[in-house]
Amino acid sequence: IFQGVPYPVRPITVNTDGISIEELTRTDASIVYVTPSHQYPLGTVMPIKRRLELLQWAAKGENRYIIEDDHDSEFRYKGKPIPSLQGIDENDRVIYLGTFSRAIAPAIRMGFMVLPQRLYQVYREKYSFYASTVSRIDQAIVCEFLNGGYFERHVNKMRKRYKMKHDLLLHELKPYEDRITITGENAGLHIVVSFHTSLTEEEILKKVHKKEIELYPLSKHYITDYKPTYPTFLMGFANLSEELIIAGVNLLIKELFLEPNQ
Template sequence: MSLASHPASDNNTPESSKLILKAAMKTLSGIWLDRDSNITLQDQVVQQVKALIRRGALHPQEMLPSSRELATQLRISRNTVVYAYDRLVSEGYVEARFRSGVFVSEVVPQQRRVRDSQAARHRKVLEREVAAPSGSLRAPLPFRPCQPDVSLFPLPMWNRLRGRALREHGKSLLHYQESCVSGLPALRQNIAQYLQASRGVQCDWRQIVITSGSQQALCLLARLLVPAFGSRVYMEDPGYLGARLAWQSVDARIVPGALDENGLQLPTSELRDLALIYTTPSRQFPTGVSLSLPRRLAILDYARRHKTWVIEDDYDAEFRYKAAPLPSLQSLDEDNRVIYVGTFSKALFPALRLGYVVVPAELFDRFRAAKHLMDDHGPLVDQATLAMFLESGAFHSHIRRCRKAYAERQECFLELFSQSDLPLEFRYTDGGMNLLGWLPEGSDDRRLSKRLREDGLDIPALTSYSLKARAPGLVFGFTAFDPATIRRGFARVREHFVL
């Protein structure tokens, strides 16, 4: 039967078929006709439909647009489409069904079917993305680590300061600003004052570069330091996955550094060509141990003798509940070998995406150039608002409020577990946003973590942060969850332990 007389080739279709037809038309939107080409329009349609079928853009049994619809879409004669479809039918690429339409054949002739493995892999990635939770925004699941309680954040005050910043600076905050490659000067000045007063950091405000969170800072440092100073990076094991991925992105060779009750152990004497040492000394992630003073001094001495850079990631130093916050490692550095990295994602809210780096003078120009190449400068409206938030004292008030609430939540959490018979040991409980529960030797923490995840609980396995085989455990975050949520989550955790 000629498609010119096929009942489904016009617009007299049921409503359901019209919906299918509309979806099918979208799949042929990749057809582009060159009216100046020596190849006829009919041949171009045939060749491009074949190509869509070969690479899997059109799937078996997928409906094609009617000849009238495709002709309208491509602005060509309907007869051109009819004859193109007839050729595709005769060659076995498509089939015409009486009163139904034109469909991709179930089996394309084997000699014409080209399997594009790259496209197949791409489709699998997209399918995983569709299968993953998406679409709606939601709060973190209990007990996801490193999550602040955003409900404690004074959003009305933030919005007032945001309006004030826009009124004071006007439209200048909306333009590109070459003078703000390192960040808004007012914000850098306020951060310098805060770091000097609360963390003992030795810096001039002009050493500070504003980044899009600490992760961008680590990626920039990886690009800057690893190619120039060697391929080996010494980092805590278990340690922060984001840092590990940053080093791996520049093909660094990661040397795992073991931990003990004093924190990161010193690199062995054979390790003299390290590009950098990465550490979270105030409260190691994910174990929670703090780097002792003798160990800090030993690492600084190693860095001085071997000209090695030390990256201090001070991600949650504000939250220490039973004593004053520890001074930073950078405050002890007399040789300018420590690069101090911080973030407001944990102290304020993650979506702010503002972090900072205190860059030694020797590296500053190269770091600033790398930052400029990556994103010119961050959002100036948010930077101006944060500068006012710091200057007004609201930041310090917010930290005090969070510290009090988080201390109460930690106490609630530890009391529940101490009164239970669960085989979890919590060793380092003086502060931070997370608690590591050590499991008995031989436990399969990844399998347990997976079961908990299936029950709606986000509690990572300790070994998932390890490069070498380490003791098993579970990493609990507690700061984002009120006591009632903690109690409900604890009850669900207990159900997964066979005692």
């Protein structure tokens, strides 16, 4: 989407606390896109201190805005919930994006946007004629789902279910922590794993695909020519049973690290 707009797009370094405010400040950017609840794809959760710093950056420019994509905010497994940027913004500089596709079902294909008051007026003047592709019946159903408290109960139920799978996956990988590095494990429906091996990304994919194991290369998300020290992949767990998680980890480790007769 951003590559299709007639404005320069600059990647900003992400560290363990999220986007680098120092690097962002050195640019002439007026809009920044972030996923603070679960940075995609690395899985970083932006702490409150960094969120406040980002809001301060936006407040210092007349036309600076933050696009907050609250990706996977419902599925946080460790620590206390952190308020959204939009929820603690005192200067009306956050454009908040959300979706029901992750929490309810991908087939819903329904999202929403909360605009700052000034941008809302612009939207009403220039884009109010846009028609939604989501049927009004579906919108009414989701509205009732929210107003009746069903959505909150559903999310709590799904969070418990995903946490069980999340914890099991980490438990199965723990014996091999000298051979792998795990990041992004505090929230979301995937973890990021680096394999300490001389195998290339392509060689690993070839091996695991033969065993019907799905890994998603981090390199697919690179904007620059950056390369990690070790081949790194996203490992999803949302649609896996406990049996498949256990069997999959054992098979994965055997393929990458153990001799054929072990």
